[in-house]
Amino acid sequence: MSAFNAIGEKREVQREDFTPGIEPQATWCPGCGDFSVLKALKGAMTELGKNPDEVLLATGIGCSGKLNSYFESYGFHTLHGRSLPVARAAKLANPDLEVVAAGGDGDGYGIGGNHFTHTARENHDMTYIVFNNEIFGLTKGQTSPTSPKGHKSKTQPHGSAKDPVRPLSLSLTSGASYVARTAAVNPNQAQEILVEAIEHDGFSHVDFLTQCPTWNKDAKQYVPYIDVQENDEYDFDITDRREAAEMMFETETALHEGKVLTGRYYQDADRPSYGQEKRAVGEMPEVPLAERYHDDSYEWERSYDMLDPHK
Numbered sequence: 001m002s003a004f005n006a007i008g009e010k011r012e013v014q015r016e017d018f019t020p021g022i023e024p025q026a027t028w029c030p031g032c033g034d035f036s037v038l039k040a041l042k043g044a045m046t047e048l049g050k051n052p053d054e055v056l057l058a059t060g061i062g063c064s065g066k067l068n069s070y071f072e073s074y075g076f077h078t079l080h081g082r083s084l085p086v087a088r089a090a091k092l093a094n095p096d097l098e099v100v101a102a103g104g105d106g107d108g109y110g111i112g113g114n115h116f117t118h119t120a121r122e123n124h125d126m127t128y129i130v131f132n133n134e135i136f137g138l139t140k141g142q143t144s145p146t147s148p149k150g151h152k153s154k155t156q157p158h159g160s161a162k163d164p165v166r167p168l169s170l171s172l173t174s175g176a177s178y179v180a181r182t183a184a185v186n187p188n189q190a191q192e193i194l195v196e197a198i199e200h201d202g203f204s205h206v207d208f209l210t211q212c213p214t215w216n217k218d219a220k221q222y223v224p225y226i227d228v229q230e231n232d233e234y235d236f237d238i239t240d241r242r243e244a245a246e247m248m249f250e251t252e253t254a255l256h257e258g259k260v261l262t263g264r265y266y267q268d269a270d271r272p273s274y275g276q277e278k279r280a281v282g283e284m285p286e287v288p289l290a291e292r293y294h295d296d297s298y299e300w301e302r303s304y305d306m307l308d309p310h311k
C-alpha cells in the first residue's frame, strides 16, 4: 500500500491501526504529558476514519519528536526546528496527503520560529501540534522560548530575564487560520480540538500544554484548566480577529499567573490555503509532483518489519 492508492480509500479504522506493528516501548518518563498527545492524535484520526497510509507525520527533535516512533503512518523525523518545511514540501508534492507536523516549544517557537511564522502566514494546509512544556525536555530542562520570566534552570540559574513568546498571539498575527490551545490533562477536549484542526482547510496551530514532571517542576500539571468555550466568564467570537487577539493575550498572561485557559481561539474558514492560491494562479502542476516519481511496483517496507523485537 502506498500513500497514492491509500488516499480516499475508505477503510474501517480502529485506534490500534495507529499503533505500529511492533510497538516500541515509549521512552517518555512516567507522567509525561506527551502520552496525551499520542492518545488524542490516535483518537482524532480514528474518529475521522483516516487510513494510516494517507497520513504523513513530520516531527522535530526533542522528547516530542519521538511521537513518530509510536504513531503508525508515513513519518519523517526531521531536524531540530525543521518539521514544517518538510511538511510543506510533502503537502505541495502530494496535496491529498493528510499532513501533520509536531514538535516542542523549543523546536517550533525557537530554532524553527522562522518556519512557524511563515508557514502560518502562507496558510499551508496542515495541522501543527506544538508540545508546549515550557522547557527543553530532551536536553534536560534548559530555558525555552515559552519559559516564564524568572524561571530558573541550569542555563538561567538566576531566573530568565526574558518575557516568554506568546504562541497564540504570534500565530494569529502571522496568519494562521485556526488557532487553539489544549492541555494534556484535558484528553476529551484535546481530541475534539485535534479533530477540528485536522478537518480545517489551512494552517491549524494547536498549542498543546504538556507537563514535564522530570525537568519542569514549575509547570506542575497545568491544572485546574478552564475551557473558555465552556465558562460563562469568557464570551468572544472566534471568527473575530480582534476579539480572538484579546482573548489570546489574556490567556497567555493568565498562564504565568497560574490560571490555565484552553479552547478554540480563532478560525477563518474562508481563507484559501497556500495550495488553493497557487492553483488559482495556475502554479500547481496538473499531475502532483510526487506522482511523477511514484513507482507502483515498488515494494514498501515498514522499518519495524526489519527489526527483530526479541533482540
Ligand SMILES: Cc1ncc(C[n+]2csc(CCOP(=O)(O)OP(=O)(O)O)c2C)c(N)n1
Pocket: 061, 062, 063, 064, 065, 080, 103, 104, 105, 106, 107, 108, 131, 133, 135, 136, 137, 138, 139, 144
Ligand atoms: C540544530 C540543533 N541544535 C540543538 C540541538 C539539541 N537539541 C535537541 S532537542 C533540543 C530541545 C528540545 O526542546 P523542545 O523542542 O522544547 O522539545 P521537548 O524535548 O521539550 O519536547 C535541543 C536544543 C539539536 N538537536 N539540533
Ligand code: SF4
Pocket: 027, 028, 029, 031, 032, 033, 034, 063, 064, 133, 137, 138, 211, 212, 213, 214, 215
Ligand atoms: S524529560 Fe520531560 S518532556 Fe521528556 S519524556 Fe521526560 S517528562 Fe516528558
Ligand SMILES: [Mg+2]
Pocket: 062, 104, 105, 106, 131, 132, 133, 134, 135, 136, 137, 144
Ligand atoms: Mg519543550
